[in-house]
Amino acid sequence: MNSTIAVGLDIGTTKVSVVVGERDVNGLIEIKGVGTAPSNGLRKGVVVNIDATVESIRKAVEEAELMAGLSIKEVYVGIAGGHIEGMNSRGVIAVSSKGREITPPEVERVIDAARAVVIPSDRDVIHVLPQEFIVDEQDGIKDPVGMCGVRLEAEIHIVTGSVTSMQNIVKSVQRAGLDVRDIVLQPLASANAVLSEDEKELGCILIDIGGGTTDVLMYVDGAVWHTGVLSIGGGHLSNDLSVGLRTPTVSAEVIKRKYGCAMRGLVNPAEMIEVPAVGGRPPQRVPRTVLADILQPRMEEIFSLVNREVQMTGLREMIAAGVVITGGACLVEGTADVAEEVFKFPVRVGMPRNVSGLKDMVASPIHATAVGLCQYGIIDQEIKGNNLQPRGGRLFGDFRDRVKGWLKEFF
DSSP states (O other), rough: OTEEEEEEEEESSEEEEEEEEETTTTEEEEEEEEEEEEEEEEETTTEEEEEEEEHHHHHHHHHHHHHHHHOOOOOEEEOOOOTOOEEEEEEEEEESSSGBBBHOOOOOOOOHHHHHOOOTTTEEEEEEEEEEEOOOOOOOEEOTOOOOOSSEEEEEEEEEEHHHHHHHHHHHHHHOOOEEEEEEEEHHHHHHHHOOOOHHHHOOOEEOOOOOOOEEEEEETTTTEEEEEEOOOOHHHHHHHHHHHHHHHHHHHHHHHOOOOSSGGGGOOOOOOOOSSTTTTOOOEEEHHHHHHHHHHHHHHHHHHHHHHHHTTOOOGGGOSSEESSSSSGSTTHHHHHHHHHSSSSSSEEOOOOOEEGGGGGGGGGGGGHHHHHHHHHHHHHHTTTOOTTTTTTOSOOOOHHHHHHHHHHH
């Protein structure tokens, strides 16, 4: 595959999305192909049926290949689920280089020291994300290379996940005939696609509401300080409608997308909709306000759980740019209004940014993760081509070596 082309593969609970992109002359990501397929093999972000997952991946990849006019061999894959955990850590070293000048090896050494935390054997590190460096008690430093000092400290955010969950993701992709170039945390990919640098610097909360999980990422001073995953998502909204309206789940999903509203005050009380019934019974007509009465409490619950998690971090006062929501559930009318009521922050819906080409094909929160994975892949290849370390990404070993280690340890 051409080194400037990358493929993002978002294996979600309700859909599989593939985006093929390439860096254009203006520095934007030119979208060359998009493929989607229903996902039947995941539950709450975790693979539960490999055969069904493989089939969904193949369908989405074939669609993207036809549109892009190329053969896809390797992909950057997103990972999410309740097994994802994030923690902050600090490392300290004495600067030992000549003239006390901080060099790249010193930076690697202090990050290695910060990373030296006890991680259970059934978990592995997905990302090590530097937050800030401190040189002789001077904090807020983003890049200490070239500075002079005696003591160097690093604050980092470590994201870990279940080894078996990662193995199942990799196995599914490989059985679909693809190589996994890297595994990337899905909300981190979404953040790269929908957030501006100003929002990251000022401090913001990204909420990615997928089909089975809601992923949370908090940025403070341009760096990730909190990662969280809630095992509740858009699928719960559809299930609530299915039970409340006594209609099949498939019909509830269609109704949610077409007529759903998460804020009763936005609905015309006189508006009626037709709801299919079960068991061959005739369809029923119900006021659209009934949908809002069902959806609003569940959406409020999702945002209240996120808000409680944000409160527990102690970082809420450092969020100046507000909240950005993305993911398929954001397409339900009134979602942003509910979020504003809960958080008391300005809220916007995040769409993929800095893209060209077939940008109308990805102009939806549904494709935020896949576009972000594609962007991550292009940057990763450009950086590795220049023999530099990934920016804020994996700092310890090649992903293929890690996969070999898993296989050796567990099989």
